Amino acid sequence: MQFGPRKSRFVSWLVVAAAGGVLVSLTVIPTPAQAPAYKAAKTKDGKPNLNGIWQANNEANWDIRPHGASQGPVLSLGAAYSTPAGLGVVEGGEIPYKPEAAGKQKQNFTDRLKLDPEIKCYMGGVPRSTYMPYPFQIIQGTGHIMIAYEYAGAVRDINMGAPTKAPADSWMGWSNGHWEGESLVVDVSSLNDSTWFDRAGNWHSDALHVIERYTAIGPDALQYEATIDDPKVFTRQWKMSMPLYRRLEKNAQLLEYKCVEFAEEVLYGHLRKQPVQGKGDSK
Amino acid sequence: MRQVLSSLIALAPAALLVSSPVFAQAPVTAKPAPATKAWTMPRTPDGKPDLQGVYSNATTVPVARPAYLGAKEFYTDEADKAASAAQAQAGRGGGRAAAPRAAAADPEGNGLAVHYDTSQFGLGGPTVKRAASLRTSIITGPEGRVPPVLPEVKKMVDEKRAYQQAHQWDSAQTRPLAERCITWGFEGPPMMPVGYNSTLEIVQGQGYVAIVQEMIHDTRVIPTDGRPHGPSEIKRWMGDSVGHWEGDTLVVETVNYNPQVVIQGAPVSDTAKVTERFTRVDPNTVRYQFTVDDPKTWTKPFSGEYDMVHIDGALYEYACHEGNYGMANNLSGARATEKK
Numbered sequence: 001m002q003f004g005p006r007k008s009r010f011v012s013w014l015v016v017a018a019a020g021g022v023l024v025s026l027t028v029i030p031t032p033a034q035a036p037a038y039k040a041a042k043t044k045d046g047k048p049n050l051n052g053i054w055q056a057n058n059e060a061n062w063d064i065r066p067h068g069a070s071q072g073p074v075l076s077l078g079a080a081y082s083t084p085a086g087l088g089v090v091e092g093g094e095i096p097y098k099p100e101a102a103g104k105q106k107q108n109f110t111d112r113l114k115l116d117p118e119i120k121c122y123m124g125g126v127p128r129s130t131y132m133p134y135p136f137q138i139i140q141g142t143g144h145i146m147i148a149y150e151y152a153g154a155v156r157d158i159n160m161g162a163p164t165k166a167p168a169d170s171w172m173g174w175s176n177g178h179w180e181g182e183s184l185v186v187d188v189s190s191l192n193d194s195t196w197f198d199r200a201g202n203w204h205s206d207a208l209h210v211i212e213r214y215t216a217i218g219p220d221a222l223q224y225e226a227t228i229d230d231p232k233v234f235t236r237q238w239k240m241s242m243p244l245y246r247r248l249e250k251n252a253q254l255l256e257y258k259c260v261e262f263a264e265e266v267l268y269g270h271l272r273k274q275p276v277q278g279k280g281d282s283k
Numbered sequence: 284m285r286q287v288l289s290s291l292i293a294l295a296p297a298a299l300l301v302s303s304p305v306f307a308q309a310p311v312t313a314k315p316a317p318a319t320k321a322w323t324m325p326r327t328p329d330g331k332p333d334l335q336g337v338y339s340n341a342t343t344v345p346v347a348r349p350a351y352l353g354a355k356e357f358y359t360d361e362a363d364k365a366a367s368a369a370q371a372q373a374g375r376g377g378g379r380a381a382a383p384r385a386a387a388a389d390p391e392g393n394g395l396a397v398h399y400d401t402s403q404f405g406l407g408g409p410t411v412k413r414a415a416s417l418r419t420s421i422i423t424g425p426e427g428r429v430p431p432v433l434p435e436v437k438k439m440v441d442e443k444r445a446y447q448q449a450h451q452w453d454s455a456q457t458r459p460l461a462e463r464c465i466t467w468g469f470e471g472p473p474m475m476p477v478g479y480n481s482t483l484e485i486v487q488g489q490g491y492v493a494i495v496q497e498m499i500h501d502t503r504v505i506p507t508d509g510r511p512h513g514p515s516e517i518k519r520w521m522g523d524s525v526g527h528w529e530g531d532t533l534v535v536e537t538v539n540y541n542p543q544v545v546i547q548g549a550p551v552s553d554t555a556k557v558t559e560r561f562t563r564v565d566p567n568t569v570r571y572q573f574t575v576d577d578p579k580t581w582t583k584p585f586s587g588e589y590d591m592v593h594i595d596g597a598l599y600e601y602a603c604h605e606g607n608y609g610m611a612n613n614l615s616g617a618r619a620t621e622k623k
Contacts, residue, residue: 122604142328143335144484146486146502157598159597164597171602251513260464264454271617272454273452273621274454
């Protein structure tokens with residue numbers, strides 16, 4: 001086998017790599033030690049293209065902290081509706097509650113069948129809506145980016161123009177977005193105090209302020225980061241982070257989970273004229 | 284005046300000869316401003332007509348044409364409109380006919396569709412932007428009203444209404460859908476103007492058009508990538524919409540409605556199909572046209588049309604279910620009354 005004259009070190013590395021196989025090639029890639037960050041495909045107007053139907057694939061909705069598997073709150077549902085173990089999504093693993101705030105989380109957990117807003121079909125708020133076990137869709141318009149969530153039909157309209165101020169607090173908050181390089185950064189303010197972070201009763205006040213970052217890490221995955229600030233409840237800012245995955249089914253689409261119907265019995269059943277007979281585990 | 288005329292005479296041939304844009308514009312400014320100024324369809328980066336924005340579809344045009352107007356589809360002008368309204372008021376001796384309730388068709392026939400005095404909340408009257416219209420009714424055609432339902436459908440509607448009337452306070456499930464915050468009955472498709480908060484937003488992403496309606500924050504994500512409808516086993520409150528572009532018009536077809544869906548007072552069947560057409564007609568207006576066809580419900584298809592007008596500002600969150608204190612209060616009131 002004949003080699004031509006060496007044009008550059010790069011060519012020689014390539015040749016060596018090709019001849020030597022994977023192990024060698026790993027050691028000789030002529031780029032900086034860190035692999036370059038993934039760059040998303042772009043929309044026609046040159047923005048990272050985040051359009052798509054996305055979903056978390058983790059156990060954060062049960063508890064955003066590291067947790068083992070445990071018995072679910074409805075004994076008759078046995079193994080089907082108990083809690084799967086999860087590594088957690090909180091960076092550092094711990095939520096820096098103020099001492100007086102930590103007790104409320106425990107009480108929320110104890111009373112979760114009565115208190116968890118998810119059971120009542122209330123909108124999930126931010127960031128919880130992102131990692132509930134339902135898909136959501138990003139529709140990337142030119143001046144606005146819409147995020148439609150399957151759960152409860154919740155929706156957010158992210159204003160990409162000059163930031164505006166919310167007229168009032170709301171369940172899904174007030175979103176102003178901008179691009180920072182490859183990332184969509186969303187400032188979410190004016191969230192009310194009625195949503196939780198998970199089924200474990202992790203909570204926040206109406207002082208919650210969330211900064212989200214959505215960054216493509218591959219053609220079919222985003223990294224989602226949410227920086228949480230709530231000086232009434234936490235001693236410092238903290239962050240959660242997780243990948244989100246594209247729903248790759250050819251016919252993937254957002255369906256309806258209009259859950260009001262499913263929550264009416266739990267919310268208003270005690271006010272019925274005639275109690276419902278033989279349904280579920282009602283007493 | 285003479286000066287204007289002479290300058291027009293001087294300019295017109297010059298414009299023809301030179302065809303410079305400066306000269307060409309001069310005669311136009313001398314004439315009364317034309318209805319449509321030079322306007323080109325704004326487009327999204329992928330070349331589709333840009334329908335994006337927040338719109339009001341509030342209107343004073345009633346769904347059904349008042350009977351005394353016969354087949355008259357348009358008033359000739361605002362004076363004709365005012366005269367007709369005055370005539371109706373004089374003839375009927377009341378304000379009801381003169382001020383038809385703003386398209387609040389009361390889809391479930393229970394009088395609950397408009398249950399607030401909207402002026403009390405600053406939501407009605409002059410506070411709401413409406414597209415100007417000389418239409419006599421939203422429903423188009425010589426009849427200008429929703430055709431009759433089939434006899435068997437009427438029987439079903441009457442029976443259901445009687446049951447609901449007799450059991451109206453039994454449980455949440457026997458209350459109207461709007462009061463349960465499940466569907467307002469106007470989200471459609473076809474989307475109909477609401478008594479208040481008649482506001483919607485359109486956002487276009489790659490291969491999708493999304494429409495959020497403020498009332499009960501209902502979102503329709505409409506694929507425009509050529510895919511077929513989903514499986515007919517999956518019925519939805521807002522149906523199963525797919526769209527495509529015909530020239531500069533977005534055409535959306537919807538099937539697979541949840542059997543509890545009511546359109547203009549009638550429960551739809553599994554054969555219901557609604558076709559909507561969205562066309563941007565000027566910088567601030569999107570013309571909305573629809574046809575409802577369900578051979579198992581109505582004796583014939585019907586169509587309608589109205590304009591929605593761009594408004595400033597954002598869409599706000601309408602957390603209907605989350606704030607539904609009325610449901611528990613009404614039911615507990617009913618239980619308390621029974622104990623008396």
